[in-house]
Amino acid sequence: MTARKKKTITTNLWCWAFVSLTLIFYILFQGYPIICSVIYSLHDWSGMTPDMRYVGLANFKNLMKDAMFWSAFKNSFKYMAVMVPLEVSVSLLYACLLNSPKLKGKTFYRACLFLPVVITAAVAGIVMSFIFSTGGAVNYILTSLKIVDKAVNWMGNAKLAVAAVVLVSLWKDVGTYMLYWLAVLQGVSKDIIEAAELDGANSIKLFFYVTLPVIAPAAGVIVILCTINSLKAFDIIQTLTGGGPFFATDVIATYIYKMAFTADIGMPRFGYASAASLTFGFVVIIIGVILNLIKGKLQRKETAR
Amino acid sequence: MKMKKLLCVLLTFALVAALAGCGKTEGNNASSDNAGKTTNTQTSESEKTEENKTTETTEPIVLRVCDWSDSTAAAREKFHEEFMKNNPDIKIEYSCMTIDQFSNSVVLAISGGDAPDLFPVPSNMNLPTAVASDWYLPMQDYVSQEFIDSFIDGTLEEGKQRINGVLYTVPENKGMTHSLIFYNTDILEQCGLEVPTTFEEFRNACKVVTEKGNGEFYGLIEGGNQANRCDVMLRAFAQAAGGKIAVSNEALTVNGRAPYDSPEVKLAAKLISDIVNDGSVYPDTASIAAPEARELFAQGKAAFLMQGNWCIGAWDSTYPDFHYSVMAVPKASPNGYTAAGENGTWMGIYKQTKHPEAAARYIEALYDTETYSYQADVVSAGSYISVIKGVNEKYLTNEKMKKYYELASEGVAIPIATTRDTGFYDFYGVVAGCTPNLANICQGIFSNSFENVDEVLDQLAEAETKNWQAGCELAGVDFSKLEFDNWEAGKPYTDADYSNLK
Numbered sequence: 001m002t003a004r005k006k007k008t009i010t011t012n013l014w015c016w017a018f019v020s021l022t023l024i025f026y027i028l029f030q031g032y033p034i035i036c037s038v039i040y041s042l043h044d045w046s047g048m049t050p051d052m053r054y055v056g057l058a059n060f061k062n063l064m065k066d067a068m069f070w071s072a073f074k075n076s077f078k079y080m081a082v083m084v085p086l087e088v089s090v091s092l093l094y095a096c097l098l099n100s101p102k103l104k105g106k107t108f109y110r111a112c113l114f115l116p117v118v119i120t121a122a123v124a125g126i127v128m129s130f131i132f133s134t135g136g137a138v139n140y141i142l143t144s145l146k147i148v149d150k151a152v153n154w155m156g157n158a159k160l161a162v163a164a165v166v167l168v169s170l171w172k173d174v175g176t177y178m179l180y181w182l183a184v185l186q187g188v189s190k191d192i193i194e195a196a197e198l199d200g201a202n203s204i205k206l207f208f209y210v211t212l213p214v215i216a217p218a219a220g221v222i223v224i225l226c227t228i229n230s231l232k233a234f235d236i237i238q239t240l241t242g243g244g245p246f247f248a249t250d251v252i253a254t255y256i257y258k259m260a261f262t263a264d265i266g267m268p269r270f271g272y273a274s275a276a277s278l279t280f281g282f283v284v285i286i287i288g289v290i291l292n293l294i295k296g297k298l299q300r301k302e303t304a305r
Numbered sequence: 306m307k308m309k310k311l312l313c314v315l316l317t318f319a320l321v322a323a324l325a326g327c328g329k330t331e332g333n334n335a336s337s338d339n340a341g342k343t344t345n346t347q348t349s350e351s352e353k354t355e356e357n358k359t360t361e362t363t364e365p366i367v368l369r370v371c372d373w374s375d376s377t378a379a380a381r382e383k384f385h386e387e388f389m390k391n392n393p394d395i396k397i398e399y400s401c402m403t404i405d406q407f408s409n410s411v412v413l414a415i416s417g418g419d420a421p422d423l424f425p426v427p428s429n430m431n432l433p434t435a436v437a438s439d440w441y442l443p444m445q446d447y448v449s450q451e452f453i454d455s456f457i458d459g460t461l462e463e464g465k466q467r468i469n470g471v472l473y474t475v476p477e478n479k480g481m482t483h484s485l486i487f488y489n490t491d492i493l494e495q496c497g498l499e500v501p502t503t504f505e506e507f508r509n510a511c512k513v514v515t516e517k518g519n520g521e522f523y524g525l526i527e528g529g530n531q532a533n534r535c536d537v538m539l540r541a542f543a544q545a546a547g548g549k550i551a552v553s554n555e556a557l558t559v560n561g562r563a564p565y566d567s568p569e570v571k572l573a574a575k576l577i578s579d580i581v582n583d584g585s586v587y588p589d590t591a592s593i594a595a596p597e598a599r600e601l602f603a604q605g606k607a608a609f610l611m612q613g614n615w616c617i618g619a620w621d622s623t624y625p626d627f628h629y630s631v632m633a634v635p636k637a638s639p640n641g642y643t644a645a646g647e648n649g650t651w652m653g654i655y656k657q658t659k660h661p662e663a664a665a666r667y668i669e670a671l672y673d674t675e676t677y678s679y680q681a682d683v684v685s686a687g688s689y690i691s692v693i694k695g696v697n698e699k700y701l702t703n704e705k706m707k708k709y710y711e712l713a714s715e716g717v718a719i720p721i722a723t724t725r726d727t728g729f730y731d732f733y734g735v736v737a738g739c740t741p742n743l744a745n746i747c748q749g750i751f752s753n754s755f756e757n758v759d760e761v762l763d764q765l766a767e768a769e770t771k772n773w774q775a776g777c778e779l780a781g782v783d784f785s786k787l788e789f790d791n792w793e794a795g796k797p798y799t800d801a802d803y804s805n806l807k
Binding site: 044066068134158242248262267 | 415555591734737740743748749752754755
């Protein structure tokens with residue numbers, strides 16, 4: 001064995017040694033549950049009793065015919081389609097404002113915008129359900145300002161419930177993406193900004209022609225994160241609407257939860273819920289890969305310029 | 306070389322740890338009977354030794370108890386204090402959850418082999434399945450015959466508390482219907498209304514109240530976010546219309562079909578839909594749970610609320626100035642009826658508990674009327690009707706509870722598939738439910754989500770019939786036994802009727 005080969009092996013072994021701890025945790029807390037899900041998805045099992053009945057792909061076949069699954073599937077994508085542009089743009093706007101050297105009290109504003117992120121989503125959902133109730137603060141403001149004649153039933157109306165969920169989710173998560181954007185914006189070279197300012201660029205031109213092209217590659221990562229997080233949305237929706245009224249806000253995660261833990265007659269359907277989670281997980285992975293490919297392509301184009 | 310050795314040791318350790326981790330988790334979640342049995346044998350061998358050890362030392366045993374009896378929480382707290390005073394070797398850790406929380410968290414704890422020492426059978430499970438899954442110990446090995454004899458005759462039922470005569474659980478209280486209607490007497494008086502007895506009168510009363518209330522109070526309130534309450538409500542109105550329909554979580558067919566598309570169920574759905582369309586329902590009904598509806602009702606936000614007897618004790622202690630009464634469900638047919646309540650399965654001793662004797666002592670004390678006042682407290686507070694001999698005669702003094710009990714006693718027994726054939730316990734263990742189910746449909750009515758609710762009910766009946774057929778096939782029971790040809794709506798179904806079945 002040559003000295004070079006020996007060194008390569010030693011380096012590799014060191015690398016494995018360092019990643020081993022993470023790998024073990026990954027196997028235990030990600031890999032093992034995924035394998036369990038695959039096994040459960042092939043069984044008719046309530047999750048409550050020891051008797052699992054092997055049904056092969058029957059759960060997946062039934063899932064394909066389940067209108068409620070597809071309704072939740074559609075709702076998840078609708079939610080994503082609304083949330084991603086909203087969260088990415090609003091968080092970018094906040095980040096730009098907070099990055100402005102002219103703004104005073106930045107730390108205070110940053111803390112205010114980030115505060116909802118540290119509140120437990122379940123608590124936020126419950127508190128917001130009170131705020132949006134007919135006797136809650138939102139209706140009080142709307143009726144006091146004479147914007148509406150009588151209290152609006154936010155959670156009892158399908159369209160309004162969706163709007164309320166979007167508003168609350170935006171309020172809750174925008175702080176996280178704002179921080180990402182701030183990190184990216186702070187990496188923009190001051191020299192370029194100053195040069196553009198000397199050339200007479202105003203704030204808008206500065207943003208669109210200087211800052212945006214520089215931060216564009218990072219936007220890809222933020223969009224991917226936002227997309228995957230919005231497809232995984234659960235806690236806010238579960239506590240705010242429970243997927244209602246009549247499944248109007250039922251997304252895949254709330255659908256899986258109901259299937260796995262509740263039943264009107266008989267037992268819950270843990271195996272079926274596992275099949276639903278695997279199917280949707282597979283779709284999310286595909287979307288993640290596609291977005292990553294697009295991002296890579298754009299980055300390569302940018303580098304080629 | 307040293308480095309290599311170190312790396313080998315590290316990687317071997319990592320691999321062993323990963324495999325050990327996987328192996329252990331698998332063992333805990335083991336589905337095989339063998340695994341369960343091995344664990345249980347080991348536990349039973351070590352149980353007594355450990356209990357003896359604990360008794361010898363001064364460290365008290367921690368007895369974990371979990372249920373969803375929120376309406377008796379105060380009396381329970383008092384009982385726990387008394388119990389711990391009389392049993393200094395036992396420390397009670399009591400958790401009161403909602404049914405949903407219980408179903409989600411305790412069931413997972415059972416799967417992990419770390420359930421509380423005492424817990425009730427979840428509402429969507431039956432005792433035979435729970436016992437077959439090794440959840441409960443035979444209770445009679447630990448409690449006295451005197452304790453068993455203290456229960457009112459017939460309250461420790463086969464299939465609910467006993468399996469082949471062996472006692473596993475005890476019911477919390479005497480079963481009563483949960484579908485009577487409470488009304489706010491002040492509001493009805495203010496609006497000049499009599500107690501409604503028909504669907505039409507009920508709808509009209511809700512309308513009048515809402516108009517008079519002018520946004521201050523409404524006709525009807527319900528925990529529309531809580532599926533079981535919506536299910537109970539739709540079934541209760543369907544039965545009041547003379548419909549042949551089972552109580553919640555049970556199956557019965559009419560003409561070989563799940564009866565959700567029957568004219569009576571559609572009439573019940575129409576009644577709720579009409580009340581919603583009249584604007585006579587409290588606006589947040591679709592998004593609130595039953596406890597919130599109970600509170601808002603007591604705060605005078607609505608004239609009518611359909612809930613169970615557990616409200617009485619809670620209201621009397623929290624809202625002593627609240628004037629209310631209880632009425633039967635308004636009828637839409639001379640055959641209209643209210644289904645009689647059934648005793649619940651309630652609580653048993655966890656099979657893997659390390660302290661079965663302490664758990665049994667707790668259970669005995671809970672029903673002991675000589676040393677403890679728990680049964681007397683809950684009955685006199687109007688929280689529920691006791692299953693212990695002599696308690697109700699002595700302590701049922703709450704007038705509202707008396708009225709509720711009287712009305713509930715008018716409920717008629719309806720046929721039960723498991724009474725006809727115990728094989729249906731297996732059916733309930735394998736049958737898959739539909740989504741949207743009857744509860745979801747009622748929730749949809751509250752949120753005005755349908756253009757044609759009858760169509761949705763037709764689809765439900767179709768889908769549920771297929772599911773029940775598949776469930777019967779899997780459980781090896783005859784689907785036709787879900788049909789009770791000699792059942793007449795409104796007439797009590799008796800033991801003689803079961804015997805006369807073909």
